[in-house]
Amino acid sequence: MSTSKKTVVADHLREALSRGAYKPGERLPGEEELAERFGVSRATARLGMRILQDEGVIAIQAGRGAFVADHRPIVHLATPVSGGTDSERFEDGYQPHLREAGYDQVEQRIKVSLDTMRPRVAKRLRWGGEEEGPHGGLVVIRSCDRFVEGGLWQSQITYFPFTIASNTPLMAPQHLEQGVASVLRDLGHREEWNWDIVGARMPSQDEADSFNLGPGIPLLVHERVVYDGDRPLRFTETVMPANRHQLLYSGGEAPEELLLMASDVNIFER
Template identity: 80%
Template sequence: MSTSRKTVVADHLREALTRGDYQPGDRLPGEEELAERFDVSRATARLGMRILQDEGRITIQAGRGAFAADHQPIIHLATPISGGSDSERFEAGYQPHLREAGYYQVDEKIKVSLDTMRPKVAKRLRFDADENGPYGGLVVIRSCDRFVEGGLWQSQVTYFPFSIANNTALMSPERLDEGVSAVLRELGYREDWNWDIVGARMPSQDEADSFGLGPGIPLLVQERVAHEGERPLRFTETIMPANRHQLLYSGGDAPEELLLMASDVNIFER
């Protein structure tokens, strides 16, 4: 069986799905029809279909055939809304939204550690090795992995300068019900502004295994640095499989019901 031949089958079906030839739930041509159309064996046609199954583009049901997947990516609220909650408030915002989408086994695991700043973190937090005293090079790392139906769904890591987080609730491996920003306010720090960068990259093999990703599915990476004036208070990196998430940004005085209003928006619609 030739890898190139199964790729031809996969590419044809992928292009047809992208054009909108098949709507969510539509049945795709079977193995026998694809084998005849592309002059390959049924086994090769089956492998081509499995490529798209691994990508999340189709579902294969034993005895029934293959169907165009009904993509329902979850809205990730990338910016806080007035009176509402951001993506870091698990119980108040993220968890209920997942349950409304039909996911009921939703959990969150939090770990806290202390380490020296890696170059990437030092760059985001604009750390100078000659500043901030003997503990300036230390960073408190608050890791949060979110699981849906037992599988890793989203991974979020926040880095705080030790001088800010030491001996505070930020070092406790407990859920912060009011969110990180509220804890910082209680400590006397005000998040005046922040900047985000969002990009996509292919996962490492370890990441693909952790998220249960098939070939061809990239990760969305959202980086945020929050400042008080010119001083960076924290750096947060959120990693999300691109086929399961879509980021929602708002501007101006967005209403509290924005998340509900946008809940049926789907970038896979054509």
Template identity: 40%
Template structure:
């Protein structure tokens, strides 16, 4: 038999899932929950803590508890015909302005580091050789003061050194087109997407609430059999949904997908 506070937490989660308590709506007061479940204040508080730790409610001293309101932004994660890159930043900016009413900003830094471990394996580089370094482009995207997502792209140094990839500025034509102009047209790629609970540093960096995981989207792109780019994107799960589209679908049709919220019931 489960502890009483877990039973109460499960019942409240069911009511949230069924829409009795909608996002942004307050839950009953502690006194009301004590009366409803005929239990102690400590048990009710433990049940509410359980819901908060799972990211279902926000609890503030003196203000009670409210159902957490998730309004994630769609992150386009697959190529579209007629687009030079998987996720054109201009389109992302437009969505953020529309959905959040603010102007996002980005902070782009470029560096160079020896390729070791997983990075060396994925880009087929040997740090003991001259061609064993990678150019890294790290882009932090903010909404207000909050870090919204971080994207890190690694390019073999023998491809990127001395090019626009090696400078801390956006590439207007897109990196895919630039790589093709450098003699490395992208012919294929693979993706791995997973979710993990953040470290303390990541929780602080992204200002994550309790119970919120990080989505991690990794992609390696190839020109024939040569790895030309490894990209890792960190996306707080309460702020993002990944959208994949297949075939000759018009970009305007994707607006339907932007109305889908996996947190709605």
């Protein structure tokens, strides 16, 4: 099967990008130049560039041209590491990394709501529908949207069984300075262990608009369920654009400088 002309254009550009012929943020040749170089029409050159835009490797700006995508993700601390705290701790864990990366306007907006335990949440919290009093099937939901320079950067939602969070500080739509784990501990629930799942998916149109994502950019989804013994205490889901975040896990006796070392790593480097 012969390769289409638009694919030829895309393949040549992709190869040039992979060997570093163009630097992140650099403007690419225009449609007319590419059409002449590859002996195709401008329309075909444009289609070839759109293939790379859909892959998230270039950004096409109306009236300005096409530019190499400049992905500079910050570290999302998936687990506590020496020199830093879990990214679930906004002021101690997530916010400082953004400020160190040069972002000045960083804020978190919290909402709290009450809902029935939907099947997806019930599955994570291992609630099988058995009654635990009149509110056994309810969850308290803490939503934390994190904004950078006015735009949505990361969204985190934590679900607590109503029997745990009812009439506690967890239901207040305010920043918990001491952190969720400390509040739970004060309530007699100790976070003994957890499991995490990390995956990637393409955003819905609403999510793409909310995060201001261009074509070809997936979302990272980080799920965590925390237990006290065999009892689930909470289910936390963090959704974040893959071009802005990279997850850091550590094990063993990691050195104090690990956070600094990892902050200098960019998975998009070629």
